[in-house]
Every structure is written in C-alpha cells, then in structure tokens.
Amino acid sequence: MDFQSSLFDRAVTTAVSDGPGVRSLDVAERIRLTRGAWVDVLRNFVMGADDVLERLVADVPWRAERRPMYDRIVDVPRLVHTYVLGEDLPHPLLTTARDALSAHYLPELGEPFVSAGCCFYRDGRDSVAWHGDTIGRGKHLDTMVAIVSFGDPRRLALRPRGGGESTSFEMGHGDLLVMGGSCQRTWEHAVPKVAHAGPRISVQFRPLNVF
Template identity: 75%
Template structure:
C-alpha cells in the first residue's frame, strides 16, 4: 500500500458482494436507462454493471500509483481533495475487467460517439471530505462538438450532481458499487457536474473513460 493512502479505512470485504460470472460486452449494456436533459444533453445509467467489482476495487486500491496533486487557487496553492492517476492511450489498465469495460463501451456507443474510448482517468475519494468541483470535460472538443464521458463507480455510494451551465435547477444520480454512468450529447458543453463533499462516506474510486484528447 502506498504511504499516500495511510489512514484510509479500507477493508477487502467492505462490500461483501459475490463475484459476478457474466460477460462484459456491448450486450451487457442492454439494460441502460437514458435520462434526457435540456439543451441536447443526456445521461445513461446502468446499475450493477461492472463484473467482479470487488476484485477491481481491491486491485486498484493496492496497485494503482495514486498521487496527490496541488493546484493554484486564486492567490494560494491548495491540495486537490482526492487522489488521482491517469492512464493514457495505449497504457495497460490496472485490471483486465477495465479493459473489457472500455471495449464494451466503445462498441455500444460507436454509432453515437463515432470514436472509441481510449483513456482512463481514475480518482480515489478517501472519505466524504474528498470531492470534485463543478466543471465540464470539454477541453479538446470546444464549444460546439459533442463528446461522451463514461464513469464506472466502485466502493461507497456517492452523488454525482449536474446543473445547466449558466444557471438552472440541478439534478443528481447516486452512483453505487459497480454502477456505470455515461454523460453524452451536449452534456460536457452545456452542463456542469460535480461530486459534492458529504458528512460521512467510505472510500470510493471512479474510473472515467474518455475519447482522445478530452479532459
């Protein structure tokens, strides 16, 4: 275990769910539910999608080279409230199930996205104090071209909030262990999303699959 994870209250049996013996392919996404949003955006959710979610979570906690980052915030440098790791194009992912998940997503969304998912950004939320501020992953696509971001969640449930860019009512989706959420259409251009702080939460990992040059 990396020293940077000292103090994280993690147990291998935390979720106590069985290994799921099923194929992780495009057909496994047949049960996805789409929620249309304003301005041409949408969100897809597939509950309990990732096979062997316990095994993937355990491997990622122990073997991913998590790092802490610091960022300029106005007139001071602050700690980024989560640990991160980025897997670029062509880099082997930390668990073979994630390779299958990326390929299944690329196949399933090929008609809409017209390009594959090729990178995987990983975030480790150690407890409820870790979070992500409001943002949109639109760098590399500008103000007019749509893209997708597919998020696999592992560990304790956390809420992903979305709000229209420029103001408006927000909505949220609680992402549980093994759940998949895909933001598509104009979502990265016309909406923002965040993972808010909460009073209490156990460790959670998110894996964000993106097309080339989107972040």
C-alpha cells in the same frame, strides 16, 4: 487504505450470480436532459467489482496534486492518475468494460474510448467542484464520458450551465453513468463533500483529446 470490500459488492452478489464480467449495455436507462444533453445509467455494470477496487487501491500509482486558488496553493481534494492511449489498465475487467463501451457507443460517438482517468475519494472530505470536461474537443463538440464507480456510494450532481433545475445520481459499487450529447458543454457535474463516506474510486473513460 482500510476497507471491507465485501460490503461494497453486496448489491452485485445478490442481483447477479454469473461471475465477473460486465452487464449488457442494451439495458442501460437513458435520461434526457435539456439542450441536447443526456445520461445513461446502468446499475451493477461491472460484476466482480470487489476485486477491481482492491487492485485499483493497491496498484494505481496515485498522486496528489496542488493548484493555485486566489493567492495561495491548495491541495486537490482527491488522488488522481490517468491511463492514456496504449497503456495497460490495472485490471482486466476495466479493459473489458472499456471495450464494451466502445463497441456499444460507436454508432453515436463515432470513435472508441481510449483513456481512463482515475480519481480516489478517500473519504467524505474528498470531492470535485462543478465543471465540464471542456479541455480539448469537448469544448466545441458533442462527446461522451463514461464513469464507472467502485467503493462507497457517492452522489454525482449535474446542473445546467447558467442556471436551471439540477439533478443527481447516487453511484454505487460497479455502477455506470455515461454523459453524452452536449452534456460537457451545456451542463456541469460535481461530486460534493459529505459528512461521512468510505473510500470510492471513479474511472472515467474518454475518447481521444477529451479532458
């Protein structure tokens, strides 16, 4: 995959000069949604995101999936891989990010983040349809999903289940968005297709048995 990583990291290098690491989650902005849902947003959460992106592109064992749709089998419009409990993550900054998220949200979540689902959006044609992470415990219980984005900015859209006013967030290189409270049960999220976009990888940290 051909990309210019220095273009993606420009916001980090101009805003923060302390070297690779993660920003304090104490400065994340919490945005209250309806029905007990909320999102936390922290720009430039991962500092040194260029190196993480390069490692993700090169080292993750990406796979293409297919799924039934009506009367045919279609390609899933993105590449995927999941690191489960006990597996090493492909970059130490991802381990640092997961540990920081687990420590910060433990009082609310009551458990650590243990898995890391990775999605590779190769260009603007790759996307994910409206959904909530409601396979497993997320179908019945409040939980959290923490998403860190690497690469070209893409819009993450959210809408209430059953109708209501939607909202969206542009996730840039190294940015963090955490969906919490009832968000997985009462809201849906999507990454829509766009006319033009470069490669982008999202890493979704989840607690045990949340998919």
